[in-house]
Amino acid sequence: KLYTYNRLGYWPQIKNPRTFNEKLQHRKLYTDNELFSIVEDKWRVREYVEQRVGNDILPEVYHVTEDPKTIPFEELPDEYVIKPTHMSGPIIFVDEYESPDRGSVIQSCREWLDTTYGEMKEEYWYGEIPPRIIVEEKLEDETHGIPPDFKFFVFHGDVEYIEFDGDR
Numbered sequence: 001k002l003y004t005y006n007r008l009g010y011w012p013q014i015k016n017p018r019t020f021n022e023k024l025q026h027r028k029l030y031t032d033n034e035l036f037s038i039v040e041d042k043w044r045v046r047e048y049v050e051q052r053v054g055n056d057i058l059p060e061v062y063h064v065t066e067d068p069k070t071i072p073f074e075e076l077p078d079e080y081v082i083k084p085t086h087m088s089g090p091i092i093f094v095d096e097y098e099s100p101d102r103g104s105v106i107q108s109c110r111e112w113l114d115t116t117y118g119e120m121k122e123e124y125w126y127g128e129i130p131p132r133i134i135v136e137e138k139l140e141d142e143t144h145g146i147p148p149d150f151k152f153f154v155f156h157g158d159v160e161y162i163e164f165d166g167d168r
Contacts (some may be wrong), residue, residue, distance in 0.1 A: 069106060071135060
């Protein structure tokens with residue numbers, strides 16, 4: 001608790017949140033929403049998106065697995081990405097003219113699969129996502145390279161905050 005005070009500079013009002021940080025902590029402690037695990041699961045969210053806006057905006061999936069040894073490296077295109085479906089952050093980019101070290105990729109994937117991500121940040125919904133590895137199309141445009149990432153934070157049905165991550 002003192003850690004939170006030292007980080008924020010005030011005692012947070014978790015039961016009656018006012019600030020963004022307080023709202024996030026309130027959500028972690030007092031909500032139970034199945035939608036959170038659906039939209040955070042990089043595999044299951046595809047069906048959710050398809051039902052609402054169609055699959056035209058989704059990157060192509062080349063492989064999904066619980067065993068990284070089954071990744072068909074020889075059948076993959078020149079460029080692709082590999083990432084865990086149950087975590088946020090880790091990703092392996094494979095670029096054209098690159099030949100990834102398969103042993104290293106498989107080892108990284110095994111480490112991801114062995115990680116219980118939800119416990120690290122006290123975000124229960126990550127613990128409800130079956131750990132898998134997804135290999136999919138690398139998104140890129142000629143001007144910016146990897147496209148920027150927008151995160152929309154929704155509270156009570158309204159977008160309250162937008163996070164923009166560019167130049168990754």
